[in-house]
Amino acid sequence: IRIFIMGINGRNIGVEVWPSDEIRQLKENIKGELGIEPNQQRLIFAGKQLEDNLTLASYKIGSHSTIQLVVRLGGG
Numbered sequence: 001i002r003i004f005i006m007g008i009n010g011r012n013i014g015v016e017v018w019p020s021d022e023i024r025q026l027k028e029n030i031k032g033e034l035g036i037e038p039n040q041q042r043l044i045f046a047g048k049q050l051e052d053n054l055t056l057a058s059y060k061i062g063s064h065s066t067i068q069l070v071v072r073l074g075g076g
Helices: 023-034
Strands: 002-006 012-016 041-045 066-071
Touching (some): 012 023
């Protein structure tokens, strides 16, 4: 299925995924597209932060769903 990631500056990217993919796999796809490390990514769908070990299907994420990407900045 094709889903969309609403990222930095409101830029949307499309990614191809399987409903059975875990969120951690989606984060790797995003790293490939945007170069953002998975541990810096927070993904939000329907008001919930997505957990790495759950699947897209478990969150009822389907074709053409949009997931919001929030980037954690390193603190120091």
